Amino acid sequence: MAQVTTTQQGAQYRRSIIWEWITTVDHKKIGILYLFTSLFFFLIGGILAMMIRTQLIVPDNTFLGPATYNEVFTMHGTIMIFLAVMPLNAAFFNFLIPLQIGARDVAFPRLNAFSYWAFLFGGLLILSSFLFGAAPNAGWFGYANLTTLTYSPGINVDFWIFGLQILGIASVASALNFFVTIINMRAPGMRMMRMPVFTWMSLVTAVLLMLAIPSLTIGLVELTFDRYFGTLFFEPNAGASVVLWQHLFWIFGHPEVYIMVLPPFGMISEILPTFSRKPLFGYPFVVYSGIAIGFLSFGVWAHHMFAVGLGPVANSVFATTTMLIAIPTGVKIFNWLGTLWGGSIVIKTPLLFAAGFVGMFTIGGISGVMHASVPVDYWQTDSYFVVAHFHYVLFGGSLMAILGGIYYWYPKMFGRMMNDKLGKIHFWTVLIAFNMTFFPMHFLGIDGMPRRIYTYPDGMGWNFWNMEESIGAYFLGLSMLLFAYNFIHSLRSGEIAPADPWDGRTLEWSIPSPPPAYNFAVVPTVTSRDEFWEMKYGSNEQTADQKTNLNPTVEDERHIHLPPPSYFPLIAAGGLLGMGAGMVMHGDGMAVSWYIFGAGILVLAFGLFGWSFEPNH
Amino acid sequence: MSDLSQASQTAHIEEAHATTTGISHNKLLMWAFLGSDCMFFGSLIMTFMVYRGKAAGGPRPQDIWDIPYTSISAAVLLLSSLAIVLALTYLQRGNERAFRIWLLATAALGLLFLGGQYYEFTTFYHEGLTLHSSLFGTTFFVLTGFHGTHVGIGVIWLLSLAWMSKRGKIPASRAEMPEIVALYWHFVDIVWIIIFAVVYLIPYKP
């Protein structure tokens, strides 16, 4: 069993390239699937953003009507959060974590494939709502009782509910998997405090996902019962609380912010030391402040609810915890600056994006801590100031870092370099266009322009900045097209990447680009933080031995056992899709819906059954 | 085949199964899942607490409770935890038959609990408590039903273990899967103690 060679497996299973990809359980391939899928969803979310800015370019515009506008901004938020930023992070979890900890795969390769397929199907279910002219339209936060049958009778909300439920299952499964992988599959000597910071932040993120998603899931279950079975969870006439949903949602929703931003923190903490050619400044501070952020993130949710009237005591407590969370975040900013300080800086595209992240995220953090103050929040809430704030956190922050991460790890993923000159142009245009688009939103917010309105009258003094923002947004879109060109073109025509193009510090750079299926011909024995840097420049006895990872012999490969491919994860995820689609159809009153739901359950059961009894070795 | 190659093959297998913490992946997965499951139950229990005692439109809890009856069904579930401990002990001693008997006893107690819940639900229903009679009805049925679903999944799992054991697939050396199922089963029992206290035992304002 341990002797099955990769080539034998190849002959046995490889019927075609497509078959290979849909049955893959290789964490690297799954990572690449996540990357392409989430970039596709990102493109759709971006097109929706362009539609929003087109509608708002002039006052009293009629490009989108109010109903369509509701759908467009709801889908923009839902897609960018659940289908772009989160799965982009997941792409990096998948591709990098095993490489960084010196493992050959994740703890549960088939569960990992299942997570990907469930993510894809959940995303497609939400997107398919456009085909039926019934896209979700109640905001990405779906406040109940706005989303109960009384106020949202269409199936728009049903698409949103069941899409998110499937995505939630995918996220929790993936989080459990990476939790076990990081805790349990580290190479010998890879102690917790030697782990690369990206892996550390991913571990914190996994724990946040495991603990935060359930609150959303249960909220959605309660909403489903209200909409389908006539329960009263969100029925004020029966005495229900109108803020219950808000509590459940934001207990998930605030940790969600850190779920989206902690992995980028990790990426930055890898990129900055590499291009400063010195270790991360204050590694323990970065790690412990990451843990502190994770912990505190569960105690701040009501800052999203200051204006609903929870009372002065609750508001003061949550104002305090919210200000507290700025401390560990601030610590990290100084760690990153300290890393750059005095380094021999190499200016490459990833470094520019990392530096851009630090600057833009700091602006987002400062505007965020402003509305930690309750009176200030009363003024800013529901205005464009808040829109400015979270785009600085999620675009200027998360997405900037993710783009930097793509430029940085692209050579490892695809074995080719992206064009650095185009990358730099991309960076500067993104930075300028991003600030053109979002900085003036601070002014508009302070000027009283409310969010989520489909148009505004002439003569409010908002015309100039809205026009300017929309131009900035088009410019931003063009700049992202440049990125798309660079990304796609480099897949075939990029310069061939060496194993270690950036003079990296962590284990993923010690193996060929792209890595072989088994990752490490020889499982490394780790003796320090920045293990690969030590191998190259330190006094490490293992150096010679470890270098064999770059030129593994065939004999080495023979002994490596890899999990065989499987199509059961895809089938199981397909069952979930059937269940979700059946539920949505039932919302529409279609007679066939319960059959589809039942068929979904059977397919899911068949997938899980086949999965459990499939030989594992 | 020389002893040497035998030994090296064993070493390979051992290597493949070694974990950093010494705890197996499967068991760690179950622990992590239970941590996550705490939050699922926590959110539902929180909802119940927020709406506790809001019974307008249907019977009040104190009108329909039969505490002795529910206490017995809680005791049945707790006994099942004892039964699964016995099952594991017999498996570790290599007595697969006794293992199966106690495994089936655990499943039977679980089914008895579910039967009791079914009877309780129908009784309450006839007394006018439904999913939409009041917030009390809504939260009661969804919370206890969510727990009952957990018990049901546990019973299916126990029965499939017994079936696999019958086919000789669970020797004493592979006692881990039953241990993981037992972890889950104990968790579901503990959660019931909390639900029992929160839903039934803490007195309602008249």
Ligand SMILES: [Cu+2]
């Ligand atoms: Cu928040």
